[in-house]
Amino acid sequence: METDKRFIQFLNKFVSISLEEYNQFLAPYTQLRKFGKRETVLKEGEIENHINFILSGLVRKFYKKEKEEINTQISFEDHIIHSQESFHSRKPSEYTIETIEPTVMLSMTYDDLERVYAGSHKMEHLGRVIITAAMVIKDNWQMQIVKHTPRERFIKFINKNPELLQRVPQKYLATFLNIKPETFSRFKHLLREPSRY
DSSP states (O other): OHHHHHHHHHHTTTSOOOHHHIIIIIGGGOEEEEEOTTOEEEOTTSBOOEEEEEEESEEEEEEEETTEEEEEEEEETTOEEOOHHHHHHOSBOSOEEEESSOEEEEEEEHHHHHHHHHHOHHHHHHHHHHHHHHHHHHHHHHHHHHHSOHHHHHHHHHHHOTTHHHHSOHHHHHHHTTOOHHHHHHHHHHTTOGGGO
16 A cells, blocks of 8 residues: 555646546556565666566666667666667567566556556556656656756756665766766765865
8 A cells, every 4th residue: 555655646746636536547457566686677678668667676777789788768766768769669669678676667558657547548548648747758858968067967966866876886876878988986085175166
């Protein structure tokens, strides 16, 4: 029940839904999935069949560029993660999704989500609003990569997510922020000297 309450709180950021509506339209189609540390949730080349709400843990999405893994999303509790392009197009994913910590997700399959949409105009509207919000976040992030210097990106990200510096390996954060590892290390030293940034 606590699981459902947290998911409802998340959904209510977008569209107000009652517990009754949740139990009628969404609860029958959600499933709890548990993963260990560094466990693959989705492999590159597979079709993404789940949209996932993170209840606990930490998850990354990345693609491979030669031998390097480029992280495009690092998500934690109360966030959605999935391979969006693959999920919505039903084509093989170019991304791999992997846990960083032991993780528990509340998930829904593509087919079940379609059933939810077919059963309620309000749920269809809710889905559209969430997908739109996710696209806006993605566009904003891509704009930050273009507009801001590596130093500005680092400071903004750490100010917003200070706990991730402890939870996420530095090499993952560096590629996510599009910063060279040695530059990232140098910026970390600045945190001990706030007057310098």
